[in-house]
Amino acid sequence: MDEQIGTKWMKMKKESEKEKKVIYKTMKRIRMIEEAIAEKYPEGKMRCPTHLSIGQELTPTIISMLTSKRDKAVSTHRCHAHYLAKGGSLKRMIAELHGKTNGCCKGKGGSMHLIDMKVGFMGSSAIVGNSIPVGTGIALAEKIRKTNNISIVYLGDAATEEGVFYESINFAALKKLDILYVCENNLYSVYTPLKERQPPNRNIVETVKSMGVEYTKNLTERKTEDLYKELKLVLGKIKKNGGPGFVEVETYRWREHCGPNYDNHIGYRNESEFMEYQKTDPLNMLEQMLTKEVVEFEIWKEELEKRISDEISRAFEYAEQSPWPEETEGIKGIYADNGSYK
Numbered sequence: 083m084d085e086q087i088g089t090k091w092m093k094m095k096k097e098s099e100k101e102k103k104v105i106y107k108t109m110k111r112i113r114m115i116e117e118a119i120a121e122k123y124p125e126g127k128m129r130c131p132t133h134l135s136i137g138q139e140l141t142p143t144i145i146s147m148l149t150s151k152r153d154k155a156v157s158t159h160r161c162h163a164h165y166l167a168k169g170g171s172l173k174r175m176i177a178e179l180h181g182k183t184n185g186c187c188k189g190k191g192g193s194m195h196l197i198d199m200k201v202g203f204m205g206s207s208a209i210v211g212n213s214i215p216v217g218t219g220i221a222l223a224e225k226i227r228k229t230n231n232i233s234i235v236y237l238g239d240a241a242t243e244e245g246v247f248y249e250s251i252n253f254a255a256l257k258k259l260d261i262l263y264v265c266e267n268n269l270y271s272v273y274t275p276l277k278e279r280q281p282p283n284r285n286i287v288e289t290v291k292s293m294g295v296e297y298t299k300n301l302t303e304r305k306t307e308d309l310y311k312e313l314k315l316v317l318g319k320i321k322k323n324g325g326p327g328f329v330e331v332e333t334y335r336w337r338e339h340c341g342p343n344y345d346n347h348i349g350y351r352n353e354s355e356f357m358e359y360q361k362t363d364p365l366n367m368l369e370q371m372l373t374k375e376v377v378e379f380e381i382w383k384e385e386l387e388k389r390i391s392d393e394i395s396r397a398f399e400y401a402e403q404s405p406w407p408e409e410t411e412g413i414k415g416i417y418a419d420n421g422s423y424k
């Protein structure tokens with residue numbers, strides 16, 4: 083990583099201030115939405131398994147800033163940040179978590195199955211690794227249609243242990259697809275750390291590179307400025323020259339694997355590691371930076387928080403007032419539906 087990048091970015095004045103505020107706004111909105119979900123989850127109105135992205139907001143925020151609604155994205159079980167950053171409807175997401183008909187999956191998918199095709203968010207899947215070939219197929223479709231749109235595939239570190247990951251990477255390299263695979267490495271698969279799942283010193287970026295993927299990079303969310311610059315570079319190269327890219331981004335999930343609580347007491351990770359990542363929380367770091375750089379940042383922030391919290395209240399009201407699906411809805415829209423169920 084070029085050490086100069088961070089310093090140069092810091093020096094950029096007005097236009098970078100604008101960009102930083104957009105990043106902050108998007109991250110703050112995602113964080114507040116997920117905190118509201120966590121707070122309300124114990125009421126039992128949202129009955130689906132829910133994997134929060136709190137702590138992992140930065141990468142999808144930057145990627146969505148650097149791409150357009152015409153570009154496509156697919157995601158995993160931990161998909162809220164990806165969906166929201168891409169511009170997915172908040173009301174329809176919260177309704178989905180409540181299992182209501184107005185949900186983005188008609189209440190049938192829950193938190194792990196979000197979709198909003200209007201903004202190019204093509205879906206997420208609960209099966210680890212499952213959306214990797216789907217995103218790769220989307221990139222192939224875009225290539226056949228000669229659109230120049232990029233396909234973004236979000237995946238967790240554990241998904242690199244699935245066979246389909248390698249098959250998809252191979253296919254994307256072979257067909258020179260315009261695709262960016264974004265591996266969010268939060269160090270864990272549920273309660274199992276990387277060192278218990280993979281041999282020491284395995285470098286996934288090098289492995290992917292050796293398979294013919296030209297644009298690869300090892301990145302971290304702990305350096306916001308560098309992450310922005312590097313993602314801009316990689317996406318720019320894919321847009322200009324075509325072909326696949328792969329980035330591994332170090333990140334950290336704050337809450338339990340699935341659910342609204344903290345779970346450090348279980349013992350699979352220790353408090354000092356958690357505190358270490360909390361110290362470099364990208365949202366807090368950005369807030370500190372903006373407090374120093376932006377005149378009357380506190381006032382701007384207060385207004386922003388008020389707007390977001392009103393929007394969240396409206397989304398929960400919408401979800402609660404939405405109707406439940408009819409019983410027959412459960413059998414509709416499925417792959418093997420032959421229309422026989424009345």
Ligand SMILES: Cc1ncc(C[n+]2csc(CCOP(=O)(O)OP(=O)(O)O)c2C)c(N)n1
Binds near residue numbers: 160211239270339
């Ligand atoms: C094919 C498959 N195997 C196992 C599971 C159970 N499972 C759900 S989430 C998860 C961990 C995934 O870890 P990672 O891809 O690193 O994403 P993270 O949860 O850390 O964001 C596992 C093993 C599953 N859903 N699908």
Ligand SMILES: [Mg+2]
Binds near residue numbers: 267270
């Ligand atoms: Mg993980």
